[in-house]
Amino acid sequence: MNSPDPHGTRLDPWFDSYAARAHAMRASEIRALFSVANRPEVVSLAGGMPYIGGLPLEELAEMTKRLVLEQGEVALQYGSGQGDEGLREQITQVMALEGISAHPDDVVVTTGSQQALDLVTKIFIDPGDVIVAEAPSYVGALGVFRAHEADVVHVPMDADGLVPGALDETLTRLKAEGRRVKFLYTVPNFHNPGGVTLSLERRPQVVEICQRHGVLILEDNPYGLLGFDSEPLPAMRSMSEEGVIYLGSFSKTFAPGYRVGWAVAPHAVREKLVLASEAAILCPSNAAQMAIRTYLDHADWQGQIKKFREQYRERRDAMIGALEEHIPSASWNVPEGGFYVWVKLPEGLDSKSMLPRAITARVAYVAGTAFYMDGSGSTHMRLSYCYPTPERIREGVRRLAGVVDAELEAVSIFGQEYRPGGGTVDFPSPDLA
Secondary structure (H helix, E strand, O other), X not given: OOOOOOOOOOOOOOHHHOOHHHHHOOOOHHHHHHHHHOOOOOEEOOOOOOOHHHOOHHHHHHHHHHHHHHHHHHHOOOOOOOOOHHHHHHHHHHHHOOOOOOOHHHEEEEOHHHHHHHHHHHHHOOOOOEEEEEEXXXXXXXXXXXXXXXXXXXXXXXXXXXXXXXXXXXXXXXHHOOOOEEEEEEOOOOOOOOOOOOOOOHHHHHHHHHHHHOOEEEEEOOOOOOEOOOOOOOOHHHOOOOOEEEEEEOOOOOOHHHOOEEEEOOHHHHHHHHHHHHHHHOOOOHHHHHHHXXXXXXXXXXXXXXXXXXXXXXXXXXXXXXXXXXXOOOEEOOOOEOOEEEEEOOOOOOHHHHHHHHHHOOEEOEEHHHHOOOOOOOOEEEEEOOOOOHHHHHHHHHHHHXXXXXXXXXXXXXXXXXXXXXXXXXXXXXXXX
């Protein structure tokens, strides 16, 4: 047993008993913010929480009541490890909007797409295996990869998404070094946190590059139906059934509280996913699956997604307008869908070190360091516009501008050179080692 530390508090007595992978686990920088950011006096531009107030809550309450009264003995019971067959059929119809042709047997229902991420990583990754991922990358994925002791190698993005040439060069180099690349992890639509979308021209290029190198693609797509002004682009899964595992979720297009996502995978992989899921949770929630199935059967779910798109577009516009008015020295992308704006701070500022002062000013964001495995990205921040009202967004950016101005004044006093960012936002070059 470990002895007390010099300050008199006892260290974790089980420290030496943990598995090696447990020591790699870290708290999510976003989750760590929640206790503060959820206070009513704080304007949170941090979490990617959908605007649940936009749902027809009274209609959903009536559907839930009927479900329990009429099918409660099934809904409240154990179910299939692969998921409800009726819901899996409906999921194929949802994916058809992005050009995916799949059979219900191809679908594995999971407890949110986060569990699907964990299952795929569990069945493919041995400690030290390489996962190639965009720079920046979704913080929740990085947490999973770290927990399974993967070596994440970042590949740059630009305004059109993942850069195919850089991907090809990286895979070639890793092969020459004798390192095992198990899959490419990518969020192609309205990227979290980058806000950009992989262009139509690049999608088949990425598929071809991965096929040539024998690398699986893990296509994580929670935002694909939330474009503001255009129809969904075809998924990479529609271009390669054997080379792509597709992850989807109802968290962003319906409600995250049900915790229902899914994976579509090649047959052999699908069987492994079912076995891994059964080992972890026995089966996904029957009640949650049947509630979503009822919603898809009886509600105008496509009309509801259209309403969400309009609401999020209004919030996006409020965010961009407020940034232009209050923080013109920064630079940013203008997302065409999804939840996030990726902001580059003026020269000399550090988003992570600035965050405590922002919280004191009653505004929260996520520092860019959360989205890089090596902790780089301090020149950037992610701002989320999905949950607050437009008025709250404008107030939050106004508060943030006060923090930025104070930081710039401090930089000036301490003699560091300051040059306004301006122009189109860029992405920090990752450490490709």
